Amino acid sequence: MESSVLAFATDLLDEGADTFFGNLTDRAGVGGVTLASVYHEARDVFPHNPHRVIRYLEPGAAYFRPDPARWQGRRLAPAPSTAIGDRDPFAEAAAETRRRGLKLHAWTVFCHNDRLGFAHPDCAPANAFGDRHLTELCPAHPEVREYARTLVTELARYGVDAIRAESLHFHGLRHGYHHERYFEELGAGAEALLGICFCPHCRAAATRAGVPAEEVAEAVRTELRRRLADEAAAAEPADLSALADGALAAYLDAATTTVTTLAAELTEEARRHGMRLSFMDGAGPGKGWLSGIDLPALAGATDQIETLGYAKTPEAVREKIAAFALHGVRPQDMAVILRPMASDCDGPANLAAKIATLRELGVPEVEFYNYGLMRLSSLDRIGAALAG
Secondary structure, eight states, X not given: OEEEEEEOHHHHHHHOHHHHHHIIIIIIOOSEEEEEEEEOOEEEEOTTOSSOSEEEEOTTEESSOOOHHHHTTOSSOOEEOGGGTTOOHHHHHHHHHHHHTOEEEEEEEOSXXXXXXXXXXXXXXXXXXXXXXXXXXXXXXXXXHHHHHHHHHHHHTTTXXXXXXXXXXXXXXXXXXXXXXXXXXXXXXXXXXXXXXXXXHHHHHHHHTTOOHHHHHHHHHHHHHHHHHOHHHHTSOOOOTTGGGGHHHHHHHHHHHHHHHHHHHHHHHHHHTTOEEEEEESSOTTSOGGGTOXXXXXXXXXXXXXXXXXXXXXXXXXHHHHHHXXXXXXXXXXXXXXXXXXXXXXXXXXXXXXXXXXXXXXXXXXXXXXXXXXXXXXXXXXXXHHHO
């Protein structure tokens, strides 16, 4: 079973290569590192960082040095984080992983990008009223698709083994913007409808699929106004399958095609450069329909589906993998992320039992979240569990 720890480039820069990679190999005993290449805004606590305990990660920042020639004339282009200065963490990581016989994976957040969404609102998803979700990029927009493909090409020059593709899909209304506020209860139905993209590119994709996109948008606006105006209506069940005479379901099917074809294009580009592409699905089976996630289709279009195995018991991890199997994703086509911290594990035996469960099911790859956010004792827990 292959193993890796997810980490931020700032962990490498703050600790230095010897400490950073020494902890990965000597304490955690893993065979690779999954380093964030483009990441979203965040504020985190770093228990063992030698320079700071709290760090703010910049919105939509890149942690490699983009090739200016490759992005010339593009509106959507990665902007290096100010935290890396004139250094290239990916070049440093590539050199160290080659020297130490480790694998390097590029953990890449594609469509959840505040920086680019606010700078180019026409590239962001739009709800049925035309309001833009500026923390995101719409995967149907041609410039967004070109941006995503070029990111994959850029990362190939570092000798990356695999692209871990996060947020390569639509997002709903609730997705972590600071101080999100809903002072009235919107209800699950209104939340779902407010998160569907009706930008011109998504409407065009639906129209090409034979869906009356304008009629669907009008039906969604009408239903939203009804639910926003009335508390009783907001509390109604969220089953919206009959909306627009059933055409909403077909509209959402067109969105899944948008996501699947983009994932397939990026996988083809990754393979062309000798890399794999893992599609990261954090929601789990049956929960991604509003995000354009069709798990069986994505399993066929990409090299791997990666999911969160966050759970307190090995039995719960087994149930998560079984749910994917029921949705057409085989365990041997998966990678699973575990958390070794106390929130999920009460000791090495618990983590070892989860790893044993994944091995038994045929899952070929396990990752651990997240290097800088865990105590050093949690890295030791990984090492003990893998050795056991």
